[in-house]
Amino acid sequence: MSLARDDVEKIAHLARLAVSEDELDSVAAGLSDILQMVEQMSAVDTEGVTPMAHPLHMVQPLRPDRVSEENQRELFQSIAPQTEDGLYLVPKVIE
Amino acid sequence: MHNKSISELAAGLRAGEFSSVELVQHYLERISSLDPQLNSYISVCNETALEQAAHADQQIAAGDANPLTGLPIAQKDIFCTKGVKTSCGSHMLDKFISPYDATVVARMKQAGAITLGKANMDEFAMGSSNETSWYGPVKNPWDLEKVPGGSSGGSAAAVAARLCVAATGTDTGGSIRQPAAFCGITGMKPTYGRVSRYGMIAFASSLDQGGPMTRSAEDAAILLQAMAGVDPHDSTSVDEPVPNYSATLNDDLSGLKIGLPKEYFDSGLDDQVAKSIEEAIEEYKKLGAEVVDVSLPNTGLAVPTYYVVAPAECSSNLARFDGVRYGHRCEDPQDLEDLYKRSRSEGFGAEVKRRIMIGTYALSAGYYDAYYLKAQQIRHLISDDFKQAFEQVDVIMGPTTPTTAFGIGEKADDPVTMYLSDIYTIAVNLAGLPGMSIPVRPVDGRPVGLQIIGNYFAEARLLNVAHRLQQTTDWHQSAPGGFE
Numbered sequence: 001m002s003l004a005r006d007d008v009e010k011i012a013h014l015a016r017l018a019v020s021e022d023e024l025d026s027v028a029a030g031l032s033d034i035l036q037m038v039e040q041m042s043a044v045d046t047e048g049v050t051p052m053a054h055p056l057h058m059v060q061p062l063r064p065d066r067v068s069e070e071n072q073r074e075l076f077q078s079i080a081p082q083t084e085d086g087l088y089l090v091p092k093v094i095e
Numbered sequence: 096m097h098n099k100s101i102s103e104l105a106a107g108l109r110a111g112e113f114s115s116v117e118l119v120q121h122y123l124e125r126i127s128s129l130d131p132q133l134n135s136y137i138s139v140c141n142e143t144a145l146e147q148a149a150h151a152d153q154q155i156a157a158g159d160a161n162p163l164t165g166l167p168i169a170q171k172d173i174f175c176t177k178g179v180k181t182s183c184g185s186h187m188l189d190k191f192i193s194p195y196d197a198t199v200v201a202r203m204k205q206a207g208a209i210t211l212g213k214a215n216m217d218e219f220a221m222g223s224s225n226e227t228s229w230y231g232p233v234k235n236p237w238d239l240e241k242v243p244g245g246s247s248g249g250s251a252a253a254v255a256a257r258l259c260v261a262a263t264g265t266d267t268g269g270s271i272r273q274p275a276a277f278c279g280i281t282g283m284k285p286t287y288g289r290v291s292r293y294g295m296i297a298f299a300s301s302l303d304q305g306g307p308m309t310r311s312a313e314d315a316a317i318l319l320q321a322m323a324g325v326d327p328h329d330s331t332s333v334d335e336p337v338p339n340y341s342a343t344l345n346d347d348l349s350g351l352k353i354g355l356p357k358e359y360f361d362s363g364l365d366d367q368v369a370k371s372i373e374e375a376i377e378e379y380k381k382l383g384a385e386v387v388d389v390s391l392p393n394t395g396l397a398v399p400t401y402y403v404v405a406p407a408e409c410s411s412n413l414a415r416f417d418g419v420r421y422g423h424r425c426e427d428p429q430d431l432e433d434l435y436k437r438s439r440s441e442g443f444g445a446e447v448k449r450r451i452m453i454g455t456y457a458l459s460a461g462y463y464d465a466y467y468l469k470a471q472q473i474r475h476l477i478s479d480d481f482k483q484a485f486e487q488v489d490v491i492m493g494p495t496t497p498t499t500a501f502g503i504g505e506k507a508d509d510p511v512t513m514y515l516s517d518i519y520t521i522a523v524n525l526a527g528l529p530g531m532s533i534p535v536r537p538v539d540g541r542p543v544g545l546q547i548i549g550n551y552f553a554e555a556r557l558l559n560v561a562h563r564l565q566q567t568t569d570w571h572q573s574a575p576g577g578f579e
Contacts, residue, residue, distance in 0.1 A: 008452070015410060015455040016417075016435040017448055027452070030510060034453055037511050040399045041469050044476070051471030052478060054301065054331075055287045055527020056551065061330055068327075075194045081424035088419050091428050 002032045096121055097257035098574065101166060101314045104260060108155050108165045115148040115155065115165030115209070122167045122211055126258050129578060133234045135243075135252040137172045138180050139212040147209040154207070162317055164207025169259035171250050172213040173220055174305070175294035176200050179210070183296045184218040184228040184246075187416050187423045187442030197294025198326045199263060199305050206321035211259050215249030218444045219413065220270055220298045222246050223516055226507050227446040234503070235277060236575040237541055241500040244274030250308045251278035255542075256578040261309040261318050265295060267302045268401050269495075269520025272532035275308055276495035276544020279534040281315050281561065281571060282308045286552050287527035288333035290319075291326035299408035300331070302401075302524040311571055312533065312561035316340035319554060338555045344562040349383030351560065352488040358394035359493030359519055367538040372494050375535040375545045375564065379492075382563055387488050391480040396473050397522035398514055403457050403470035404525070409447075410454030416442060449510065478526040485550045490560055494519055495532040495544030519546060529554050533561045534570045 003011075005024045008031065012019040019027055073086060082089040096118065099107065107113055126139055144167060151165035175181045175193035177200075182188045196204070204210070217227040225233040225248030233248040235241040236256040243252040247264030251274035254262050264271040266284035275282025283306045290305040297303060307318035320341070325334040353376065360369060376386060418424040418438025425441055428434035443451070457466035484491060496516060506513040523530040528551060532544035545564075549557045565571050 003456075007456075011452045011456050011459070014459060015451050016414075016432070016439055017443075017451065018436040018440040027449075030449055031452055031456070033511050034402055034449070034514075035456075037514070038399045038402055038466070040396065041403070041473055042465070044396065044469075044473055046469060046472035046476070049472040049475050051468055052475040053471065055478065055525075056333065058288070058331070058333070061334075063327065072194065076420070079190075079192055079194065079421045081418060081421075090419055091430050091434055093431050 003028045003035065097125065100311060101163070101260060101317050104166055105162065105164070109160065115151040116145060118165065119144050119148040119167050119209060119211065122259060126212070129256060130258055132239060133236055133252050133256060134231050135215055135233050135249040135256065135258060136169070136212045137182055137184070137215050137230050137249070140179060140210050143179070144209050144211050151207060151209060161205070161207035163203060163321055166208055166260045167211035168203060168208045169211050169214045169250060169253050169262040170200060171247050171263050171265055172216055173265050173296045174200050174263060175296070176210060176213065179213060181213065181296070182230070183220070184216040184230060185442065185444070185447070186229040189229065189423070191421055195294060198291035198328055199295065199322050203321050208321065214247070214253055214262055217246035217248065218447050219296065219409070220246040220265055220267055221409070221446050221450055223269070223273060223513050224501070224503070224506065225249065226503065227444055229444060232503055235500050236578050237279065238500065240502055241541070242277065242503050244277035244500065246270040247308060248274045251275055251280055251282070254278070254280045254308050254310060255575055257574060261307060261314055263305060263322070264308045265303055265305045266524065267299050267405060268524050269517040271306050271308060272495050272520050272530055272544065272546060273517060275532040277500040277542060279537065279542030279573065279575070280308060280310055281312055281531070281533050282306065283315050283319065283531045283554065283557065284523065284529060285319065285323065285554050286333070286529045288331055289529070289552065289554065290322045291329040291332045293326055293328035297412040299405040300412060301408060302405060311565055312558050313341070313344060313565070316344060316558045319558070335552055340555050340558050343555050343559050346559045347383065348379065348560065348563050351379070351384040351490070353379060353384050353386050354389035354484050354488030354491040355386060356389050356391040356394065356484070356491060356493055358391050363497050363518065364494055365498045368494050368498060368543050371536040371538060371543040372545055376492060378564055378568060382567065389484040389488060389491065391484060391522065393473065393477045393480050394518070394522060397477055397525060398518055400470045400473045400477065400525060401521045402453065402514060403466045404474065406450040406454030407457045407467050408454070410451045410458065413447070413451055446510070474525045477522050481526045481528060490556065491548040493546050495546040499538050499541035499543060523548055527551070529557055531557045531561055533564065536570055
């Protein structure tokens with residue numbers, strides 16, 4: 001599997017990463033090398049094999065729906081890049 | 096003082112031969128004089144470590160000491176540590192002061208351990224050489240031109256160089272065992288779910304597992320005792336009783352069945368490394384063990400399978416770094432998309448971005464079946480290989496790595512070659528099994544690791560098997576020149 005420049009642009013956008021014009025070729029080549037290595041998987045017959053979701057085949061345990069954490073907004077917001085009145089600030093989203 | 100075992104140090108503290116403050120001071124002095132050559136620490140907790148030591152001395156005086164009371168331990172910088180920078184080796188978290196303790200950190204504090212500092216690591220644990228750290232590469236104390244391995248390279252180098260009593264690490268595809276092998280120390284990746292992942296910054300959630308990195312199996316047993324156990328904060332931690340790991344260290348090995356997978360001794364293995372492994376196996380025969388040939392036929396598929404599963408999970412886990420709530424934020428974002436894209440591109444290094452993109456691709460519409468689903472099916476086949484082998488044997492042994500430590504820069508530009516250096520360790524994570532690496536005879540002055548793989552929750556057995564070899568050989572005792 002070999003990726004083209006526009007594939008990289010699409011993937012980068014989905015991952016919300018910026019890849020500059022002059023990096024596109026080298027990133028495409030690097031990703032293609034990995035995908036080529038991964039390609040070995042396609043030769044394996046996996047007909048009827050159950051996908052392994054958990055090494056111990058455990059199911060998700062449930063706990064009672066009770067509040068177990070206190071509100072620590074001030075502590076958590078003290079490490080935020082930008083806050084105001086208890087809110088996280090981001091650039092304007094709605095015009 | 097820095098060559099003593101955990102139990103010797105604990106006894107020395109209780110007997111009043113030295114205080115915890117003196118012990119911590121001693122390590123802080125070693126770090127300040129020796130670590131500039133290695134770069135094994137990202138943060139050193141000078142003040143808080145001494146405060147904790149003074150408190151530990153009071154507890155010891157009051158006869159109220161726990162197994163790790165007063166002992167300075169390095170935490171891999173992936174474990175959130177309250178009030179301390181927890182960078183995960185990334186520019187993204189360079190200013191992140193954790194508001195809480197990871198369960199591993201909390202439990203070790205409860206057992207009395209002192210957080211000496213935060214160990215350097217590959218960025219977000221993605222790497223096999225410690226070269227992807229935003230804080231610069233770590234050097235191997237046995238040869239400063241070589242890598243210490245990764246991703247827990249700082250932990251391994253610090254333990255080998257006697258810059259801490261012991262350290263924690265995490266292992267997603269070999270990140271405890273491979274650096275332990277390269278630095279000549281003892282490292283264990285426990286069974287998936289044995290140690291809580293709460294507060295351990297996630298890379299690939301179905302593979303990640305924390306574990307001890309120490310100078311001996313005896314020390315590893317004490318450290319694992321403090322780390323292991325179910326945690327209500329981690330729904331993937333397993334509610335299995337935690338045995339007393341120190342109690343069975345000396346159990347007899349007569350009749351132990353050791354499986355040697357032929358795939359781990361193929362043409363890719365360095366001849367000299369193979370000789371060291373064979374010599375260790377001979378020692379086990381002298382201890383009464385029997386050797387059985389086994390086969391893990393899907394070994395060759397482990398690396399390709401891992402490089403779908405791990406990147407897919409990482410792309411999802413690392414989506415949380417958006418520049419909004421914590422972590423790096425770019426200057427003057429034009430709009431929300433610009434904020435996301437520039438914050439993430441500036442915050443993450445090349446290897447992390449590469450893996451996020453591979454994972455994003457593998458999970459994108461139309462590709463899920465061919466990649467992630469296929470990989471999860473092959474994962475089942477790999478796991479079945481081990482299941483069959485463990486019907487015949489008690490433990491599986493082989494090399495931890497195909498070669499000794501490689502040179503800094505040697506594989507940095509070729510990700511696929513770097514990935515293939517983890518060929519013997521990755522399958523263990525895919526299957527969720529426990530695995531250890533212990534030092535055997537070095538090759539040309541460079542450490543070699545023997546890997547011991549056990550069945551689910553066989554940590555006590557692995558520690559026992561490792562300890563018995565360390566009782567009859569002294570490979571684990573040698574210290575790198577300049578750090579004795």
